[in-house]
Amino acid sequence: AQGLMNGKRGLIMGLANNRSIAWGIAKALGSQGAELAFSYQGEALKRRVEPLAAELGSNFLVECDVADDAAVDKTFAEIESRWGKLDFLVHAIGFSNKEELEGRYIDTSAENFALTMNISVYSFTAVAKRAEKLMSPGGSLLTLTYYGSDKYVPNYNVMGVAKAALEASVRYLAVDMGKNGIRVNAISAGAIKTLAASGISGLRDMLHWQEANAPLRRNVSIDDVGGSALYLLSDLASGVTGEIHYVDAGYNIVGMKLLDAEAA
Numbered sequence: 621a622q623g624l625m626n627g628k629r630g631l632i633m634g635l636a637n638n639r640s641i642a643w644g645i646a647k648a649l650g651s652q653g654a655e656l657a658f659s660y661q662g663e664a665l666k667r668r669v670e671p672l673a674a675e676l677g678s679n680f681l682v683e684c685d686v687a688d689d690a691a692v693d694k695t696f697a698e699i700e701s702r703w704g705k706l707d708f709l710v711h712a713i714g715f716s717n718k719e720e721l722e723g724r725y726i727d728t729s730a731e732n733f734a735l736t737m738n739i740s741v742y743s744f745t746a747v748a749k750r751a752e753k754l755m756s757p758g759g760s761l762l763t764l765t766y767y768g769s770d771k772y773v774p775n776y777n778v779m780g781v782a783k784a785a786l787e788a789s790v791r792y793l794a795v796d797m798g799k800n801g802i803r804v805n806a807i808s809a810g811a812i813k814t815l816a817a818s819g820i821s822g823l824r825d826m827l828h829w830q831e832a833n834a835p836l837r838r839n840v841s842i843d844d845v846g847g848s849a850l851y852l853l854s855d856l857a858s859g860v861t862g863e864i865h866y867v868d869a870g871y872n873i874v875g876m877k878l879l880d881a882e883a884a
C-alpha cells in the first residue's frame with residue numbers, strides 16, 4: 621500500500637471487536653500503509669482480534685493486560701525484538717465496574733476508583749514510558765477520552781474523573797516526551813455504541829441527545845475517529861502535541877440545546 625504512513629510501525633492497544641474505536645483507527649492507518657501490531661486483553665479476545673489483524677495484513681499479536689506490569693514489559697520486549705523501533709502507539713483502553721456507571725458519583729468505592737484510575741489513566745503513562753525507549757523524533761502517541769471529563773454527564777461518574785486525569789497526563793507526557801521530538805495527543809470522541817460504552821447506563825439516551833444537539837445533527841462513527849487519528853499519528857500533525865481534539869460532530873461547542881432552539 622502507498623500512503624501517509626508508509627514505513628511506519630505502530631502498536632494498537634484496545635481492539636476488542638469490529639465495533640471498537642481501535643478498529644476504526646487501525647483501518648485508517650492500514651489503508652495508508654502503516655504496519656501494525658495489536659495487543660489484546662485476554663485469551664478470549666484473541667479469537668476476535670486475530671482475523672481483524674489479518675484483514676490488515678498483520679499477524680503480530682501480543683497478549684497484554686495493562687494491570688499486569690510484567691505483561692506490559694513483555695509486550696514492549698516483543699516489539700523491540702521483532703521491530704527494534706516503534707513509530708506510533710494507540711491507547712484505546714478504559715475500564716470501570718459497570719455497577720458504578722449508574723447512580724450517583726458519590727457512591728464510588730475506593731476499590732473501583734483505584735481500579736478505574738489504574739486501567740484507564742496510569743496504563744497510558746506506563747506504556748508511554750516503555751514506548752519512548754523505542755521511539756525516535758517524529759514518534760506519536762494517541763489516547764481516547766470523552767467530554768464527561770470536562771462537564772457532568774449522567775452515569776459517567778468515576779470514568780469522568782478518570783478521563784480528566786487522563787487528559788492532564790496527556791499534557792504532562794507531551795512536555796516530558798517533547799524534548800525527544802515525540803508527540804502525545806488525545807481524541808475526545810462523541811459517544812459510540814461499543815462494548816465498553818454499553819456498560820454505561822442510559823447510553824441510548826446519550827446517543828439520542830447528542831444526535832439532536834450536535835451541529836452536524838448526527839453521531840460519530842469509528843471511521844470518523846479513525847480519520848482524525850490518522851492525521852494526529854502521521855507527520856501531517858508534526859506541530860501538534862498535548863492536544864485534546866474533539867471528534868464529536870461538534871457537540872462540545874454548543875452552549876444551548878438545539879432541540880429547544882429549533883422548536884421555538
Ligand code: NAD
Nearest residue numbers: 634635636640641661685686713714764811812814815816
Ligand atoms: P471497546 O470495548 O471496544 O474497547 C475497550 C478496550 O479496553 C477493549 O479492547 C478491552 O479489552 C480493553 N481493556 C479493558 N481493560 C483492559 C486491561 N486491563 N488491559 C488491556 N486492555 C483492557 O470500547 P471503545 O469504546 O472502543 O473504547 C476505547 C476507548 O475509547 C476507551 O478509552 C473509551 O473510554 C474511549 N471512548 C469511548 C467512547 C464511546 O462512546 N465508545 C467515547 C469516548 C472515548
